[in-house]
Amino acid sequence: MNEKKPDTELYDDPSDEDQETQPAQGPVLFYNDLVVDHFMNPRNVGEMPADEASGYALVGDPSCGDEMKLWIRVASDRIVDIRFKSFGCPGAIATSSMATTLALGKTLEEAAVLTDDDVIEALGGIPEDKKHCSLLGINALQKAINDYQLKKMMQHTEETDDLS
Amino acid sequence: MIYLDHNATTPVSPEVLRAMMPFFQDSFGNASSFYRPARTARAALEASREKVARCIGAAPQEIVFTGSGTESDNLAIRGVCRSFKGEGRHVITSSIEHHAVMKTCDDLEQQGFTITRLPVDSLGRVSPDDVRKSITPRTVLISIMTANNETGVIQPIEAISAVARERGIVFHTDAVQAFGKIPVKVDELGVDLLTISAHKVYGPKGVGALYIRKGTTIAPVITGGKHERGIRAGTENIPAIVGFAQAAETAVQHLGEESVRVAKLRDLLETAIREKIENVQINGSDAPRVPNTSSISFASVDGESILLHLDLRGICASTGSACATGSPQPSHVLSAMGLSHMQAQSAIRFSLGRENSREDVERTIEAVRETIEKLRGISSVQA
Numbered sequence: 001m002n003e004k005k006p007d008t009e010l011y012d013d014p015s016d017e018d019q020e021t022q023p024a025q026g027p028v029l030f031y032n033d034l035v036v037d038h039f040m041n042p043r044n045v046g047e048m049p050a051d052e053a054s055g056y057a058l059v060g061d062p063s064c065g066d067e068m069k070l071w072i073r074v075a076s077d078r079i080v081d082i083r084f085k086s087f088g089c090p091g092a093i094a095t096s097s098m099a100t101t102l103a104l105g106k107t108l109e110e111a112a113v114l115t116d117d118d119v120i121e122a123l124g125g126i127p128e129d130k131k132h133c134s135l136l137g138i139n140a141l142q143k144a145i146n147d148y149q150l151k152k153m154m155q156h157t158e159e160t161d162d163l164s
Numbered sequence: 165m166i167y168l169d170h171n172a173t174t175p176v177s178p179e180v181l182r183a184m185m186p187f188f189q190d191s192f193g194n195a196s197s198f199y200r201p202a203r204t205a206r207a208a209l210e211a212s213r214e215k216v217a218r219c220i221g222a223a224p225q226e227i228v229f230t231g232s233g234t235e236s237d238n239l240a241i242r243g244v245c246r247s248f249k250g251e252g253r254h255v256i257t258s259s260i261e262h263h264a265v266m267k268t269c270d271d272l273e274q275q276g277f278t279i280t281r282l283p284v285d286s287l288g289r290v291s292p293d294d295v296r297k298s299i300t301p302r303t304v305l306i307s308i309m310t311a312n313n314e315t316g317v318i319q320p321i322e323a324i325s326a327v328a329r330e331r332g333i334v335f336h337t338d339a340v341q342a343f344g345k346i347p348v349k350v351d352e353l354g355v356d357l358l359t360i361s362a363h364k365v366y367g368p369k370g371v372g373a374l375y376i377r378k379g380t381t382i383a384p385v386i387t388g389g390k391h392e393r394g395i396r397a398g399t400e401n402i403p404a405i406v407g408f409a410q411a412a413e414t415a416v417q418h419l420g421e422e423s424v425r426v427a428k429l430r431d432l433l434e435t436a437i438r439e440k441i442e443n444v445q446i447n448g449s450d451a452p453r454v455p456n457t458s459s460i461s462f463a464s465v466d467g468e469s470i471l472l473h474l475d476l477r478g479i480c481a482s483t484g485s486a487c488a489t490g491s492p493q494p495s496h497v498l499s500a501m502g503l504s505h506m507q508a509q510s511a512i513r514f515s516l517g518r519e520n521s522r523e524d525v526e527r528t529i530e531a532v533r534e535t536i537e538k539l540r541g542i543s544s545v546q547a
């Protein structure tokens with residue numbers, strides 16, 4: 001996986017050194033390095049064709065500020081692939097990325113109990129007034145798992161219907 | 165660093181800093197005192213008043229120094245409304261004012277005033293005809309900004325002031341974003357009250373002025389000593405006022421050539437962005453604008469996300485909206501112009517200034533192009 005260092009070396013400001021000691025310095029420090037990294041280099045971005053996706057979710061509403069689409073592929077009750085796209089602020093993009101990172105490789109049972117706090121903790125915290133943006137990723141994940149389970153149930157019913 | 169946020173604030177220019185320095189330690193006297201150092205301070209205060217007055221075509225006695233543009237707006241609006249006591253109960257303003265005017269009117273509304281907030285057209289302009297139609301026998305004040313801070317769009321102030329004059333209503337304009345960028349002369353504009361602020365024209369922060377046309381009745385908001393003819397109490401901030409006067413003078417002196425230079429850079433920025441990036445919209449671009457400001461909506465990406473990308477490349481710009489506390493609040497200015505929540509949320513304001521070069525603009529264009537491409541690749545919304 002892409003574990004590149006954050007793109008902060010692009011910052012060619014000679015006063016870079018003393019930035020560490022100046023906490024209230026705008027968005028970069030406002031978000032920590034890991035959040036900035038997940039924002040600049042989001043993991044698992046993309047779409048999944050319908051025939052590959054086991055579950056899909058659409059959460060949020062772009063006319064209210066943010067939206068996320070999430071696809072999962074499940075094999076043997078495990079999330080083996082996950083993709084997302086999202087529209088929103090840096091907090092929304094970084095937490096979407098981290099939510100997919102946490103979910104990938106987990107069993108459905110494990111993934112279903114992931115919370116927003118898990119995402120925030122894994123990112124080393126996000127600013128208080130950005131916490132509402134972090135709801136998107138976990139929300140989408142739970143909905144995609146539900147979607148998968150619903151589809152499976154319906155398939156199962158169809159199969160049992162066929163038998164009768 | 166490439167600083168493209170001059171509508172937020174500007175650096176203090178070297179000659180302004182030089183002018184200010186003697187008044188911190190050498191001529192530190194209180195302008196109200198009797199002895200010599202105080203007389204130096206008082207002389208500097210009055211010389212500054214003259215300079216600022218000259219810059220806007222006013223008489224020195226018509227200038228009151230305040231602690232900020234925000235304070236000048238408060239003094240103009242509250243001062244006029246209070247001077248009318250119970251008689252008048254109606255103020256006309258626009259839906260695109262800076263918070264300094266908007267929140268002051270909101271507050272007056274709480275106190276029982278009726279406020280009319282005029283709409284703007286899709287280019288962000290108030291119609292003088294709407295002003296005329298909104299006037300009632302109880303209207304005491306009209307307050308419409310000269311140029312908007314987010315879009316740079318210039319309002320038809322002469323036409324509005326003609327309406328105000330005809331009906332004998334006091335007219336205030338917030339010229340904070342116009343001053344130093346376009347000619348601002350109180351008689352040409354026909355206004356009774358006009359706000360300016362030093363830190364938008366390479367002067368220090370925390371000092372502003374209010375022009376009060378001779379004969380305009382205004383009650384003080386800050387009471388205390390007899391400073392500023394009793395209209396604004398508080399020991400004058402002489403270094404800041406001296407710096408303001410120097411900054412104003414320089415800005416007005418160089419306005420002709422500088423506005424042409426900056427307009428060229430702004431046009432280069434806008435033309436290249438339109439050419440290189442699909443689905444962009446330049447807000448208010450068909451209206452007359454101050455030469456340095458450009459508000460651009462980039463479909464299907466979030467403004468704050470664009471800003472952070474640019475910030476990491478050492479480019480400073482701003483958004484009208486901030487995603488905080490609940491759902492993001494899109495800019496009231498862009499919303500009033502009819503932009504959807506998403507169009508307003510995807511807007512970035514670039515405001516150019518003195519230190520910007522052609523190379524700065526070229527680097528910005530490239531950085532913006534890359535940023536938008538990257539963010540659109542992540543976006544769940546089709547551009």
Ligand SMILES: Cc1ncc(COP(=O)(O)O)c(C=O)c1O
Nearest residue numbers: 232233234262264313340341361
């Ligand atoms: C249009 C307008 N009015 C008023 C102000 C406030 O001026 P100050 O920052 O000096 O209080 C600003 C600056 O943000 C402005 O853009």
